[in-house]
Amino acid sequence: xxxxxxxxxxxxxxxxxxxxxxxxxxxxxxxxxxxxxxxxxxxxxxxxxxxxxxxxxxxxxxxxxxxxxxxxxxxxxxxxxxxxxxxxxxxxxxxxxxxxxxxxxxxxxxxxxxxxxxxxxxxxxxxxxxxxxxxxxxxxxxxxxxxxxxxxxxxxxxxxxxxxxxxxxxxxxxxxxxxxxxxxxxxxxxxxxxxxxxxxxxxxxxxxxxxxxxxxxxxxxxxxxxxxxxxxxxxxxxxxxxxxxxxxxxxxxxxxxxxxxxxxxxxxxxxxxxxxxxxxxxxxxxxxxxxxxxxxxxxxxxxxxxxxxxxxx
Amino acid sequence: xxxxxxxxxxxxxxxxxxxxxxxxxxxxxxxxxxxxxxxxxxxxxxxxxxxxxxxxxxxxxxxxxxxxxxxxxxxxxxxxxxxxxxxxxxxxxxxxxxxxxxxxxxxxxxxxxxxxxxxxxxxxxxxxxxxxxxxxxxxxxxxxxxxxxxxxxxxxxxxxxxxxxxxxxxxxxxxxxxxxxxxxxxxxxxxxxxxxxxxxxxxxx
Numbered sequence: 179x180x181x182x183x184x185x186x187x188x189x190x191x192x193x194x195x196x197x198x199x200x201x202x203x204x205x206x207x208x209x210x211x212x213x214x215x216x217x218x219x220x221x222x223x224x225x226x227x228x229x230x231x232x233x234x235x236x237x238x239x240x241x242x243x244x245x246x247x248x249x250x251x252x253x254x255x256x257x258x259x260x261x262x263x264x265x266x267x268x269x270x271x272x273x274x275x276x277x278x279x280x281x282x283x284x285x286x287x288x289x290x291x292x293x294x295x296x297x298x299x300x301x302x303x304x305x306x307x308x309x310x311x312x313x314x315x316x317x318x319x320x321x322x323x324x325x326x327x328x329x330x331x332x333x334x335x336x337x338x339x340x341x342x343x344x345x346x347x348x349x350x351x352x353x354x355x356x357x358x359x360x361x362x363x364x365x366x367x368x369x370x371x372x373x374x375x376x377x378x379x380x381x382x383x384x385x386x387x388x389x390x391x392x393x394x395x396x397x398x399x400x401x402x403x404x405x406x407x408x409x410x411x412x413x414x415x416x417x418x419x420x421x422x423x424x425x426x427x428x429x430x431x432x433x434x435x436x437x438x439x440x441x442x443x444x445x446x447x448x449x450x451x452x453x454x455x456x457x458x459x460x461x462x463x464x465x466x467x468x469x470x471x472x473x474x475x476x477x478x479x480x481x482x483x484x485x486x487x488x489x490x491x
Numbered sequence: 492x493x494x495x496x497x498x499x500x501x502x503x504x505x506x507x508x509x510x511x512x513x514x515x516x517x518x519x520x521x522x523x524x525x526x527x528x529x530x531x532x533x534x535x536x537x538x539x540x541x542x543x544x545x546x547x548x549x550x551x552x553x554x555x556x557x558x559x560x561x562x563x564x565x566x567x568x569x570x571x572x573x574x575x576x577x578x579x580x581x582x583x584x585x586x587x588x589x590x591x592x593x594x595x596x597x598x599x600x601x602x603x604x605x606x607x608x609x610x611x612x613x614x615x616x617x618x619x620x621x622x623x624x625x626x627x628x629x630x631x632x633x634x635x636x637x638x639x640x641x642x643x644x645x646x647x648x649x650x651x652x653x654x655x656x657x658x659x660x661x662x663x664x665x666x667x668x669x670x671x672x673x674x675x676x677x678x679x680x681x682x683x684x685x686x687x688x689x690x691x692x693x694x695x696x
Contacts, residue, residue, distance in 0.1 A: 261658070264658040
């Protein structure tokens with residue numbers, strides 16, 4: 179377990195960052211006038227508090243090992259799927275497909291990771307799940323909006339279960355040059371993707387002027403994307419020593435993670451708006467729902483997983 | 492202890508997020524909370540949505556043929572929910588079915604009831620039966636609060652046994668009361684519309 183000192187250094191870095199963020203937000207709050215901190219500042223404080231909790235939970239799971247990490251991600255999938263289905267209008271005929279999603283597909287996908295059965299993990303939902311769900315819906319006999327209903331449920335399942343499950347699936351990856359790097363890869367992915375989100379938010383709030391896609395997301399700006407994306411890519415490259423990657427590859431891979439994360443946030447923002455909602459839920463204080471925090475991870479995880487597997491597997 | 496566990500289970504499974512307001516918190520008279528009825532989870536969901544201080548004085552009206560069947564369900568209905576049973580089959584036509592509800596209101600308890608009398612299959616409630624009107628007429632001081640449960644017809648449709656973990660919001664509406672000259676039909680139409688107005692619009696056009 180030569181990874182432990184590396185992981186400990188990175189975790190120490192993350193806690194240091196959170197500490198600085200908390201101190202800055204506290205100083206800003208102290209400077210606020212008699213009417214109290216502004217709405218943005220209050221939201222910032224909520225977000226930082228939520229980050230402490232999220233980082234704490236992730237640390238605890240990593241310390242407890244791969245079993246706990248699998249349980250954590252299966253719960254995150256369940257919360258995310260619930261948020262997606264809650265916002266998606268389903269009909270009586272969707273009862274059995276939804277039972278299959280929540281109570282069969284979701285646990286099975288994570289059990290397959292636990293069993294290290296890569297082949298089945300990779301095709302179960304996109305092949306078997308894809309074909310089975312419309313059959314279950316058709317058996318219910320309701321043809322009203324049939325295609326839309328099937329498509330929405332499948333989309334939710336692929337996004338919140340299949341894509342998200344690629345994060346703990348990193349623990350499955352082994353190879354001559356990869357060794358037992360599972361937790362390092364997992365932490366690296368989350369760090370780059372979330373740092374990119376945070377830096378985009380910060381840069382956008384500080385310098386943001388030009389809206390990138392005003393109809394999709396009112397908070398994404400060109401300045402935020404460039405500043406945050408560059409920052410996260412450079413941090414990802416600088417952390418190459420913790421990973422099995424060379425500096426050049428770390429730079430390219432973190433740029434890829436940042437790009438996927440950005441596209442994920444953008445695409446899911448559009449999905450959210452087409453479902454008529456501003457946030458996916460209210461689970462995480464200041465952030466919205468679980469999917470609001472995971473939207474970029476959901477897109478970046480499968481790509482990162484397959485790139486690493488292709489390069490090193 | 493058991494009630495905390497039951498609330499946690501219900502909240503964990505179907506959310507039961509309340510839209511509780513200051514106005515409702517200030518009411519110091521017995522209330523009738525009346526809601527749309529689509530699933531066996533409805534009673535538990537509304538009951539779980541109340542603030543802790545209120546929950547102890549709120550009693551659901553429960554159909555004897557479902558809740559009074561022995562075992563765990565009856566235990567919960569009797570000891571945790573303190574349900575008021577109504578006999579939907581009405582063996583004894585002489586007996587007033589609303590009497591036990593009236594007694595609870597007179598003692599200062601609030602009640603939860605489903606004026607449709609049975610579970611519907613759609614997101615909007617069916618026509619209301621006259622029970623709500625008769626109770627309001629007999630107890631003019633009672634505050635009437637419409638409630639809408641938004642997703643339970645999807646979580647546990649009629650005829651299904653395994654609940655889906657879809658997030659439900661318990662929408663409490665504006666308190667109202669029966670005016671002295673209001674007819675039964677006018678009142679029931681108004682009460683029904685009050686619940687429907689909390690439903691919002693559905694995604695499918």
